[in-house]
Amino acid sequence: MKLKKGIPVIDQGNKLGFWGGKFGGNFVPETLKKPIEDLEVLFNKLKKDKKFIQERDRYFKNWIGVPTRFIKLENLTRHVGGAQIWSKVVSDANGGAHKVYNATVHCLLAKRSGKKVIIGDTGAGYAGKMLSMAAKKFGLKCKIFMGAKDIARQQPNVKAMKKNGAEVVPVYSGSQTLVDAVSECMRFWVANCDTTAMCIGSTVGPAVFVRICGWSTSQISRELKVQLIDEFGSIPKKLKLYNCVGGGSSSFGFWNEFMDYDKRQCEFIGVEAGGPAKSKKHAAPLTYGSKIGILHGAAQYVNQNSDGQIEETESISAGLDYPGISPLHCFLKDTKRARYTAASDEQALNAYKLVTKFEKLRPSLEPSHAFAVAIAESKKLSKDTIVIVNSCGDAYKDRGILEKRLGKKYVKSN
Amino acid sequence: MLNPISVAFIKAKQENRPALLTYTVAGDSSKKQSLNILKSISKNADILEVGVPHNTPVADGSQIQTSAYRAIKNGIKVNDIFKIVKDFKKFHKNKPIILMGYYNMIFQYGENKFLNKCNLSGVNGLIVVDLPWPENKNFAKKCKKKSIYFIQLLSPTTTTKRLKKIIKDSHPMSYFISMLSTTGGKLKVSPKEIIKNYNKIKKINPKKKVVIGFGITEKTIGKLKSADGLVVGSAICKEISRSLKHRQNPVTNVSKLVKKLKSKIL
Numbered sequence: 001m002k003l004k005k006g007i008p009v010i011d012q013g014n015k016l017g018f019w020g021g022k023f024g025g026n027f028v029p030e031t032l033k034k035p036i037e038d039l040e041v042l043f044n045k046l047k048k049d050k051k052f053i054q055e056r057d058r059y060f061k062n063w064i065g066v067p068t069r070f071i072k073l074e075n076l077t078r079h080v081g082g083a084q085i086w087s088k089v090v091s092d093a094n095g096g097a098h099k100v101y102n103a104t105v106h107c108l109l110a111k112r113s114g115k116k117v118i119i120g121d122t123g124a125g126y127a128g129k130m131l132s133m134a135a136k137k138f139g140l141k142c143k144i145f146m147g148a149k150d151i152a153r154q155q156p157n158v159k160a161m162k163k164n165g166a167e168v169v170p171v172y173s174g175s176q177t178l179v180d181a182v183s184e185c186m187r188f189w190v191a192n193c194d195t196t197a198m199c200i201g202s203t204v205g206p207a208v209f210v211r212i213c214g215w216s217t218s219q220i221s222r223e224l225k226v227q228l229i230d231e232f233g234s235i236p237k238k239l240k241l242y243n244c245v246g247g248g249s250s251s252f253g254f255w256n257e258f259m260d261y262d263k264r265q266c267e268f269i270g271v272e273a274g275g276p277a278k279s280k281k282h283a284a285p286l287t288y289g290s291k292i293g294i295l296h297g298a299a300q301y302v303n304q305n306s307d308g309q310i311e312e313t314e315s316i317s318a319g320l321d322y323p324g325i326s327p328l329h330c331f332l333k334d335t336k337r338a339r340y341t342a343a344s345d346e347q348a349l350n351a352y353k354l355v356t357k358f359e360k361l362r363p364s365l366e367p368s369h370a371f372a373v374a375i376a377e378s379k380k381l382s383k384d385t386i387v388i389v390n391s392c393g394d395a396y397k398d399r400g401i402l403e404k405r406l407g408k409k410y411v412k413s414n
Numbered sequence: 415m416l417n418p419i420s421v422a423f424i425k426a427k428q429e430n431r432p433a434l435l436t437y438t439v440a441g442d443s444s445k446k447q448s449l450n451i452l453k454s455i456s457k458n459a460d461i462l463e464v465g466v467p468h469n470t471p472v473a474d475g476s477q478i479q480t481s482a483y484r485a486i487k488n489g490i491k492v493n494d495i496f497k498i499v500k501d502f503k504k505f506h507k508n509k510p511i512i513l514m515g516y517y518n519m520i521f522q523y524g525e526n527k528f529l530n531k532c533n534l535s536g537v538n539g540l541i542v543v544d545l546p547w548p549e550n551k552n553f554a555k556k557c558k559k560k561s562i563y564f565i566q567l568l569s570p571t572t573t574t575k576r577l578k579k580i581i582k583d584s585h586p587m588s589y590f591i592s593m594l595s596t597t598g599g600k601l602k603v604s605p606k607e608i609i610k611n612y613n614k615i616k617k618i619n620p621k622k623k624v625v626i627g628f629g630i631t632e633k634t635i636g637k638l639k640s641a642d643g644l645v646v647g648s649a650i651c652k653e654i655s656r657s658l659k660h661r662q663n664p665v666t667n668v669s670k671l672v673k674k675l676k677s678k679i680l
């Protein structure tokens with residue numbers, strides 16, 4: 001299996017949509033074949049269309065507010081005493097997380113295809129919040145599917161969705177988390193694909209959804225590349241990019257522009273959710289060697305039992321609480337371009353405490369997983385190593401959990 | 415030897431009626447009970463579809479999901495399903511059985527091993543909901559070598575060009591999904607419209623059998639009589655759930671329902 005240079009990774013799949021010949025594809029009911037093909041044709045056309053790119057960039061700039069900041073975490077660096085620790089503050093983006101790029105692009109595509117309704121899944125609630133925001137902006141009706149457990153633990157984002165006029169549909173099946181929300185969303189699409197557009201909230205699902213999402217979040221690394229050159233004059237010789245990985249959209253977008261660099265210069269580290277230290281359950285299929293299986297239309301490494309039933313996951317972070325992982329990351333793992341590891345709930349909480357103690361930055365529980373590993377590894381790295389953590393979400397949505405686990409002083413009122 | 419699925423269509427045709435296909439989930443609500451249901455409905459059903467329950471089904475509505483989750487909770491495994499089929503075939507050797515499920519279950523078992531087990535236990539056909547054409551070409555060929563029908567699904571969204579290609583590769587039976595819906599949705603298209611679409615498919619190759627499924631109940635089955643076969647699934651799963659809720663015997667209740675369904679197409 002080989003990663004090609006000079007070709008965007010999203011376009012390295014084969015005719016049937018498989019990366020490396022075995023990850024991804026389109027394991028979908030017959031009914032979805034046509035709408036997926038229509039979306040593929042539209043996306044392949046528009047991503048080469050200069051006018052469309054300009055339109056996208058205009059919304060990214062004026063509405064999402066790109067570029068997001070790239071900052072040095074001086075105090076944290078001093079405290080850790082190793083590599084320089086920096087952050088790409090993607091939570092600056094309108095709505096507070098990277099999910100806004102994909103949501104915006106899907107709404108632009110939906111408008112072009114004449115659809116009046118857009119549906120989406122959400123775990124942490126950011127994908128849903130951003131889709132509801134974008135739908136409102138573009139005049140589309142919006143319906144968000146969310147596991148009942150996640151509705152309970154991510155209330156601030158649920159309120160935001162409702163305020164934006166979206167209908168939030170609770171999903172009670174299975175573990176009542178993201179995996180069930182995506183299933184229910186796909187089922188709804190099966191029954192309504194003639195009138196309705198679907199947005200999948202991460203780089204998962206049938207191949208075209210993986211591609212659209214990866215294409216959208218790549219904005220992050222496009223900006224970062226410019227910012228690195230502004231700051232250092234060139235791409236640093238020792239660069240390490242840390243990102244949490246749920247479905248894999250923020251990490252893929254954070255890395256995409258650096259794909260062709262040698263990994264000894266520019267290393268990618270994906271951090272999955274290891275779950276509670278005491279629990280056997282986790283959401284880290286790459287770290288713990290899960291087998292390839294089919295989930296939500298794509299072949300990927302996925303937590304499952306020997307019969308092929310998808311296994312329940314457990315994580316303090318709703319956004320990472322997913323048994324599968326993007327085919328793009330399976331591909332990056334097997335080609336050894338990226339390295340994957342996991343952080344436990346407790347490690348993420350500790351990292352949150354440390355970051356907020358030293359910096360004016362409040363990463364949500366998802367990026368706190370990435371901070372945990374970045375901080376631990378930075379200690380042993382040289383001072384000329386540039387460690388960058390994608391702070392891809394803001395902790396406001398996690399205030400209930402943070403208050404319960406760490407006490408009131410870690411929660412601000414805004 | 416002719417596949418018993420084809421024999422069932424010939425028999426139904428001789429009686430001037432469509433074949434009646436039932437769908438029940440293996441292991442719902444227990445292994446033994448699902449076997450007993452199969453035995454008792456086989457008097458009136460021509461072809462038995464047996465669902466392989468999966469916990470992340472992307473095309474099933476709430477009735478079948480409920481049945482599937484119930485079966486999984488009660489511990490059903492793929493090997494138990496083969497055992498149910500085998501036990502059933504001891505009782506009724508020539509009644510055709512089709513397994514219907516999601517590809518991951520076959521993938522994890524191993525395609526070849528799965529097909530061997532199908533042969534050993536007496537499975538006559540397979541429907542794999544999330545393995546569409548052309549992705550299913552290889553697997554369909556393997557099925558053919560084992561004399562198992564791989565049943566292609568066709569949908570109202572399938573373009574005419576695509577229909578022709580699928581039918582060209584298809585085995586003697588295909589399955590037309592009546593409308594845009596998960597299983598168990600309310601019939602939102604008129605039976606007349608469904609039959610019109612069905613006829614369009616039949617015209618491509620009149621010799622190949624096409625059954626219609628999704629949304630068919632006691633109320634609607636009579637209006638679709640001109641098809642080669644009709645599948646009832648969610649209505650049966652719903653009856654099992656209802657029986658359990660009222661502490662009644664699902665075996666007798668489902669039998670009665672299937673008998674009634676049959677009477678509507680005679």
Ligand SMILES: Cc1ncc(COP(=O)(O)O)c(C=O)c1O
Binds near residue numbers: 097202250320367393
């Ligand atoms: C803030 C944040 N980070 C990360 C994730 C994980 O998703 P992904 O791996 O697609 O970026 C989520 C998902 O909801 C999220 O809300």
